[in-house]
Amino acid sequence: MRASTERWAELALHPVRIRILGAVAGGRRTASDLSGLLPDVPQATLYRQIATLAKAGLLEVVEERKVGGATERVYAVPEGGVTPTAEALASTSREEHARYFTAFVSSLLSEFSRYLDREHIDLAADGAGYQQLVLHLTDEEFVRFAQGFAELVQPLLANDPGADRTPRLLATILLPLMKG
Numbered sequence: 001m002r003a004s005t006e007r008w009a010e011l012a013l014h015p016v017r018i019r020i021l022g023a024v025a026g027g028r029r030t031a032s033d034l035s036g037l038l039p040d041v042p043q044a045t046l047y048r049q050i051a052t053l054a055k056a057g058l059l060e061v062v063e064e065r066k067v068g069g070a071t072e073r074v075y076a077v078p079e080g081g082v083t084p085t086a087e088a089l090a091s092t093s094r095e096e097h098a099r100y101f102t103a104f105v106s107s108l109l110s111e112f113s114r115y116l117d118r119e120h121i122d123l124a125a126d127g128a129g130y131q132q133l134v135l136h137l138t139d140e141e142f143v144r145f146a147q148g149f150a151e152l153v154q155p156l157l158a159n160d161p162g163a164d165r166t167p168r169l170l171a172t173i174l175l176p177l178m179k180g
Contacts, residue, residue, distance in 0.1 A: 011056045011105035016049045027161050028076045
């Protein structure tokens, strides 16, 4: 990731840019693809936000091809992803973390609202849900849990989009709770 943590937050934690990054994650997309995936985003806004992300290095052009008289660019998320490094996050202030977390939760609310706006929803049939669980873990158990979770999810991140695949948002939040 090329942007500083503060610049990253300014760039990535924008509602439309979060949606663009989510739509491109794990695949390769053209602006036309993104327009189809984000039909509620005005085309001029979409193109402007794609250009902003590409200029900052949060999206990269992985292919260019001629389509008619124009050049069509194919975008992907850079190999290292778009999140700040652990070192960069460690130097982030409490206020900045609060701002980042607020943007994260806001994006979840926005995605859930879009889901609820569908003509027909069925949480069970759609595989949608939300819950909170408290896990009582030693540090070693937590490390094993995190490693197992990563091993479970990692191969799925390589799945290409397809007509038989439904994109599903998985958001995780892990917080140590106060004891007692």
